Amino acid sequence: MDALSDVLRAANLTGGVFLHADFSAPWCVATKVSPDHCSPALGGAPHLVPYHYIVEGRLQLRIGANGEGGPAVALAAGDVVVLPRNDLHLMGSDLSLSPIPGREIIRMPERGQLWSMRHGGDGERARVVCGFLGCDGPETNPVLASLPAMVKLTLEEGAAAEWIRSTMRYAAEEVAAGRPGSETVLEKVSELLFVETVRRHVERLPEGEVGWLAGLRDPYVARALALIHREVARAWTVDDLGREVGLSRSALADRFIRLLGVAPIHYVARWRMQVARQKLRSTAASLAQVADIVGYESEAAFSRAFKKAVGTSPGAWRRANAWRPETR
Secondary structure (H helix, E strand, C coil): CCHHHHHHHHCCCEEEEEEEEEEECCCEEEECCCHHHHHHHHCCCCEEEEEEEEEECEEEEEECCCCCCCCCEEEECCEEEECCCCCCEEEECCCCCCCEEHHHCEECCCCCCCEEEEEECCCCEEEEEEEEEEECCCCCCHHHHHCCCCEEEECCCCHHHHHHHHHHHHHHHHHHHCCCCHHHHHHHHHHHHHHHHHHHHHHHCCCCCCCHHHHCCCHHHHHHHHHHHHCCCCCCCHHHHHHHHCCCHHHHHHHHHHHHCCCHHHHHHHHHHHHHHHHHHHCCCCHHHHHHHCCCCCHHHHHHHHHHHHCCCHHHHHHHHCCCCCCC
């Protein structure tokens, strides 16, 4: 089991809300969807990760209403853009136009179809499938915390890319025709899209980059992360981890601090708290059971550690952050 899969699983990554947009030039739309808008489908997920798959045509996308998120990115048919931080963004044929808020043109689903948008003039057409993934926020999800505000994925090569591209095209046509089942297809492919986007981003990271995702490229750190994640309840020491991955204690600690910014044992403690939050939010496990899962000898010891790390007791945190039960 790899570290990336572990973190995404603990973050409760799930797809479930989709929108089919049909635009024609000239057009410009400003949009940001809050977790509350998707709560019926995503069970109260605390954070949304929107993505846009360009089915047909071309458009520009820019983070922020006034360009504060950097320059616009050009997108064409077959491109995917993922917005890990769920920032307000503009999309359009011409971003100098006055944008219309997305909420003003969204249409309720009819006859089994998806939510939809239709806007613009008589010019070039752009067709987009918009999806929303629910998950934990970047404060407890090292993948999201390590990603930039916008990640572009061009599906141009590779078996995974071809599968995603063909499936998205098929699902988009099914949606356009109003056939049942297309939303289920989109739900699964959207999760794969996110994973593939993260993988491609890791591959493109420059030498010398630091952060959790950069740590995945270091074979020793990646192996240590996988071990920590696989045996979260084990009483790890840096010596144990070093022996398992084939590095000295000091060399492994140096790599962790340089790439992740924390010592190995501090990472163990953080990971235990992340798994604990996931169990508290999405399962019915008792506090004693959660304590055992994440390696604490007693509920009292777990409660003390949790309150020190999170700022509140496990029981109070669970009541304030309840999500839906685990289904996977």
